[in-house]
Amino acid sequence: MNDLLYSHTYQIQGRDFEHGGEASSDIKEALKRMGINPQVIKRTAIASYEAEMNIIVYTEKGELLLEVYPKMIRVTATDRGPGIEDVELAMKEGYSTAPPEIREMGFGSGMGLPNIKKNADRLLIESHPGKGTKVIFEIDIPNASV
Amino acid sequence: MPAFNLYFHSLRIKEDVCKGCTHCLRNCPTEAIRVRNRLAQIKDLKCIDCGDCVRFCPWGANEVLTDDLSVLSHYEYRVLVIPPAFLSLDFLGLSTSEVMGRIFALGFQEVYEEGIGEEAYLEETRRILTKGNVKKPLISVACPAVIRLMQVRFPDLLSHLSPLNTPRDILGATVRRKLGKNSGLFYLAPCPAKITAIRNPQGIEKSPYDGVIAANILYREILRVNETTSGKVHLSGPSGVAIGRIGGEKEFLSPLRVLAIDGITNVVRFLKELEMEKVPALDLIEGRSCPNGCVGGILLPERDSFLNLYRLEQEERKRENAISPLSREDMADFLYLTMPIQPRPQYFLSENMEAAAKLLKMIDKFYEKLPKIDCGSCGAPTCRALAEDVAKGEASLEDCIFL
Ligand SMILES: Nc1ncnc2c1ncn2[C@@H]1O[C@H](COP(=O)(O)OP(=O)(O)OP(=O)(O)O)[C@@H](O)[C@H]1O
Ligand code: SF4
């Protein structure tokens, strides 16, 4: 598609819980200022937040790429972390490999990926153990936004 | 009364006093202030009249526009509605009845306490939260700065706003109906937000009030007159007094799940969480712009909100068995807002998504060049805000002292 209206890349530092959620909050702000349908923004922001937190919790470093098209928003979360052995299993509600100290911080209920799936219209996960993970999701913009 | 202006504000900067420092700039919750040529300016479309610029100005350069007592002369019969926070003030030993007597000596014939409206407001709030199908958490409309904050920064949360009319206007409209043509109804404001809410009302067609007087002006006159006359006083019960402090709605709506938040920056933080649905199941948000609620209003002569809070709680205790002179039924016709509360248009970069995206790309481009330290020296509150001003042609990149 070459009718890309807007794109921006947000860098994410692994283990940086203090700034956790900033990228998705910036994404939300950008979409709000563009006057995009609030329901679409909410779904994008929630899904982005889950992808961002997974990068922070499980990897050293990664990024979120936001792309806005007239009829659709795409977010691509890329990292060079440990990868996911069994994607199908990771997609199950409640499945988590988060260690105890992460659970103490309120993460690790195994709801992140399912939550992305719930909020996105399309979801694609590509993961290579030892190399990294790419989570791509798209959310359609209904006609007559603004 | 001055002419109504769509974006009327009650805050103004005194150009001869302003030093062009950045105290207000840094503390404005909606980034409505710019310092240009050593002078602070308020952006009308962004200002929510919370008054934090006044609170944080060390020089007293931000002033609040209000009526003074001379407006009383236009009316034969004059009625004043006072916010409960007013009775939390230290009147240098004067009793409540002496204070009232002096208010009458200053030209009023009747005084009502805003809390009377609050009692109906609380009762109706409980009813719609228990029975109605409202979007939870509902956000209380009692503080006008919070409503405006939502119009300016959180347009998508406006659907959470309570459909109820404000306690101030529920009471005001009820009293107004009883008054004749030559009578004037006045509100005593603890803050610029309420002055603006009366001059430029949201959610109702027309304010029931004929004028609005700043609490500190009346306070000064009360200490000065030194005589009393008689008139009619209508005070509320304890829950009406509690509207003057944070936690009043929470306490009197228990066991409903009410979260009380004071301080406009705390309200901003919470609304961001609510937008992301990262909050527990709640029935109502009691948000107040000022620290400790209206007892922290910037037009109260005593700026220490903790002392005001203490005195207000004493007053609540004194009223324990007091009964409000008006019932919910008396005020039933005015319990709800009659018009929708709309977002402020400027929030969107453009009406059209493509144009907005273009502007956003420009903002990103300029922002990349800036040091991202939000020092404020350029006169914009953040590097991001300067980038936006540059993209809109309102400032130049060279305003940044690092470039
Ligand atoms: N980017 C990633 N890199 C490596 N492993 C990941 C990544 N994202 C998810 N996983 C794996 O998938 C599992 C499930 O992820 P999911 O986000 O659904 O739940 P969680 O992160 O464990 O808990 P929650 O998101 O509810 O806090 C994780 O425990 C982890 O093992
Ligand atoms: S908390 Fe009360 S005094 Fe402060 S702005 Fe809101 S209504 Fe006014």
Ligand SMILES: [Mg+2]
């Ligand atoms: Mg997760």
